[in-house]
Amino acid sequence: MKKKKINLRDLEPKKQQGEHSHDDGHNHGNGSAFKTYVPAIISFTMLIIGIGLDYFDVSFFKDWIRIAWYGIAYLPVGFPVVKEGWKNLIKGDVFTEFFLMSIATIGAFIIGEYPEGVAVMLFYAVGELFQSAAVNRAKGNIKALLDVRPKEANVFREGDYKSVSPEVVNIGEKIQIRVGEKIPLDGILLSEKASLNTAALTGESKPDSIQKEAKVYAGSINLESVIEVEVTNKFEDSSIARILDLVQNATAHKSKTELFIRQFARIYTPIVVFLAIGVTFIPYFFVDDYVFRDWLYRALIFLVISCPCALVISIPLGYFGGLGAASKNGILFKGASFLDAMTKINTLVMDKTGTVTKGVFKIKEVKAIDWKETEFMQYLMAMEEQSTHPIAKAILEYKSEGEDFEAQDVSEIAGKGLKGIVNSKTVLVGNKALMIANNIEVPAETENIVESIVLVAIDNKFAGYVVIADELKEDAKETIVKLQKVGIKNIMMLSGDKDSITQQVAKELNIENAKGDLLPEDKLNEVEILKNNPENKVAFIGDGINDAPVLAASNVGIAMGGLGSDVAIETADVIIQTDQPSKVVRAIKISRSTRKIVWQNIILAFGVKVIVLILGAGGLATMWEAVFADVGVALLAILNAVRLQRMSW
Numbered sequence: 001m002k003k004k005k006i007n008l009r010d011l012e013p014k015k016q017q018g019e020h021s022h023d024d025g026h027n028h029g030n031g032s033a034f035k036t037y038v039p040a041i042i043s044f045t046m047l048i049i050g051i052g053l054d055y056f057d058v059s060f061f062k063d064w065i066r067i068a069w070y071g072i073a074y075l076p077v078g079f080p081v082v083k084e085g086w087k088n089l090i091k092g093d094v095f096t097e098f099f100l101m102s103i104a105t106i107g108a109f110i111i112g113e114y115p116e117g118v119a120v121m122l123f124y125a126v127g128e129l130f131q132s133a134a135v136n137r138a139k140g141n142i143k144a145l146l147d148v149r150p151k152e153a154n155v156f157r158e159g160d161y162k163s164v165s166p167e168v169v170n171i172g173e174k175i176q177i178r179v180g181e182k183i184p185l186d187g188i189l190l191s192e193k194a195s196l197n198t199a200a201l202t203g204e205s206k207p208d209s210i211q212k213e214a215k216v217y218a219g220s221i222n223l224e225s226v227i228e229v230e231v232t233n234k235f236e237d238s239s240i241a242r243i244l245d246l247v248q249n250a251t252a253h254k255s256k257t258e259l260f261i262r263q264f265a266r267i268y269t270p271i272v273v274f275l276a277i278g279v280t281f282i283p284y285f286f287v288d289d290y291v292f293r294d295w296l297y298r299a300l301i302f303l304v305i306s307c308p309c310a311l312v313i314s315i316p317l318g319y320f321g322g323l324g325a326a327s328k329n330g331i332l333f334k335g336a337s338f339l340d341a342m343t344k345i346n347t348l349v350m351d352k353t354g355t356v357t358k359g360v361f362k363i364k365e366v367k368a369i370d371w372k373e374t375e376f377m378q379y380l381m382a383m384e385e386q387s388t389h390p391i392a393k394a395i396l397e398y399k400s401e402g403e404d405f406e407a408q409d410v411s412e413i414a415g416k417g418l419k420g421i422v423n424s425k426t427v428l429v430g431n432k433a434l435m436i437a438n439n440i441e442v443p444a445e446t447e448n449i450v451e452s453i454v455l456v457a458i459d460n461k462f463a464g465y466v467v468i469a470d471e472l473k474e475d476a477k478e479t480i481v482k483l484q485k486v487g488i489k490n491i492m493m494l495s496g497d498k499d500s501i502t503q504q505v506a507k508e509l510n511i512e513n514a515k516g517d518l519l520p521e522d523k524l525n526e527v528e529i530l531k532n533n534p535e536n537k538v539a540f541i542g543d544g545i546n547d548a549p550v551l552a553a554s555n556v557g558i559a560m561g562g563l564g565s566d567v568a569i570e571t572a573d574v575i576i577q578t579d580q581p582s583k584v585v586r587a588i589k590i591s592r593s594t595r596k597i598v599w600q601n602i603i604l605a606f607g608v609k610v611i612v613l614i615l616g617a618g619g620l621a622t623m624w625e626a627v628f629a630d631v632g633v634a635l636l637a638i639l640n641a642v643r644l645q646r647m648s649w
Contacts, residue, residue, distance in 0.1 A: 039076030040125045046073035047118050054115070070114035077125040078105060095269040097307045104303040108623060111293050111300075116623035120304055123631040130635050150184035150218065166235040173231050177222045186238045187229035189214050197221040272306035279617055294619070301616035304626035305609055314601040314637030321644035322594030329649065330577040331587045332561070338573040341556050342591035344537040347530055348488050348584070349550070351542040352495035352505055354560060356479070356581055357470040359543075361394035364451060365467040374401050376464050380456050382407040382422045383429045391452060391468050428457040435462070450500035472508065475582040480509050482585040490536070494523045496546060520546040527553055541584060543568055558584060589649045597644060601637040608633045
């Protein structure tokens with residue numbers, strides 16, 4: 001599938017055709033904030049002077065001079081809004097905030113409430129300024145990813161390094177990265193070692209020290225010495241391009257709350273407009289001392305209060321803030337809808353290898369019988385040099401002393417192991433079946449070992465064994481404890497590895513429910529059984545191709561972004577860039593905090609609006625209270641949403 005080029009505009013939320021948004025007619029970038037800043041100062045200064053002249057009842061400040069003064073004060077902040085309202089009106093989109101603000105403020109001028117008319121529009125403009133700052137702050141963590149896109153790559157061609165665009169570098173080519181430069185493409189480290197800053201990808205500021213043949217990812221910064229890397233992915237398939245693509249599409253997946261509020265605002269606004277018309281004229285039939293000007297004033301207050309700014313601004317901003325806070329912590333949600341879904345999770349199912357373990361075999365125990373350990377390992381390593389099995393690689397990492405032995409006439413016995421000659425001695429390396437086939441007695445103690453075990457016989461006598469195990473990730477144990485603390489009581493481990501190994505890892509992690517020896521369809525069946533109970537909201541954490549079906553079937557699929565396969569990452573709803581399972585706990589906390597703030601804003605906005613609407617209809621609230629109920633509540637909601645950027649989890 002062809003990748004789209006990503007630019008700054010792509011990070012803006014996508015709108016459906018005909019959908020009204022608070023962003024219509026307003027680009028809340030730095031340029032827009034600057035344009036609003038000067039008009040707001042002019043209007044504010046003239047308003048303060050006008051109120052002062054009114055207060056001291058200055059003689060010349062009367063009649064047409066007073067009207068002209070406030071009219072000029074109104075224009076810098078009011079004209080753009082009236083113009084936008086008129087444009088939307090022509091398009092048939094009548095009930096917008098621009099229409100409401102225009103009618104309310106122009107109406108205030110008609111009944112002689114000039115300061116109130118200017119004040120409403122001025123505070124609206126100030127609200128726009130605050131909104132611009134808040135939106136820019138919320139988007140800052142995400143847009144910062146654009147800064148890590150490398151602009152060039154030093155590729156080795158025709159006997160020399162040449163600076164080219166990363167897009168034209170091919171898989172298999174060698175690139176050089178100097179100190180302080182960003183790695184332009186994913187690849188394998190050819191140099192002996194490297195120290196990298198991966199904060200842009202993972203959210204972790206601690207330098208990552210790696211050795212030769214380790215994977216490196218585009219966007220990482222080289223810290224210590226000049227390194228060389230063999231390219232493994234084209235630029236459009238690199239880790240940083242993948243992150244940007246996810247970010248680009250994240251805002252398009254709106255949450256149900258966000259969609260509901262937008263739909264609600266479109267119904268609620270015209271209802272309030274007709275109620276305002278009713279407030280103006282219906283009392284004529286029931287009130288003896290009916291005064292049109294008084295009831296029109298109440299209706300105008302009603303209109304100002306009815307503007308759904310606080311909701312339409314703060315809810316998307318809250319979710320965007322949650323997405324930004326998550327990305328800052330190395331967690332990528334593919335949309336606001338998954339932030340919502342994560343808050344409902346009460347059952348967590350996890351894969352074993354690569355999820356809670358490192359997915360790398362290590363020697364756990366060496367037991368030599370009637371041999372010195374170093375000599376025993378020299379025989380074993382000589383044999384394993386002929387094998388490409390992952391277990392052989394783990395054994396060859398053993399640091400032996402003395403000269404290396406060399407194996408000859410090595411043959412592989414299918415399903416059992418290897419047979420060969422080392423130092424004129426016949427050596428057998430493999431499983432119990434190999435030993436039995438050669439009439440070699442195996443000690444009973446090996447029967448109790450559940451991890452992978454390599455048995456060794458030298459000259460037809462059992463010489464010892466090596467236990468190979470996958471290491472737990474450093475934060476695996478604390479993850480389970482923290483998950484239980486945040487209310488995830490039902491935790492299950494499903495693995496394709498041997499059941500005995502799966503049960504042992506589960507026991508180490510204090511997970512009561514675990515199953516091994518599972519095929520991909522078996523994992524899927526287990527998750528479907530859990531989902532059959534409507535009370536269970538299931539999240540699955542995995543990293544392999546075989547996990548893709550379960551990631552897709554679960555309520556929330558979580559993939560490991562570093563070790564994870566491309567298929568798992570594409571299928572998942574949430575990606576953990578650092579491969580740390582503890583980040584799942586952080587993802588849950590961020591999503592819950594986001595939802596909490598969104599609902600705080602909804603309750604605040606509705607609560608204050610309802611109270612002031614009632615007071616306004618009863619003549620107990622002035623235009624100033626209306627301004628607070630509209631712009632003031634919007635500002636409070638924005639400031640509340642911005643708190644997400646300052647929280648720590």
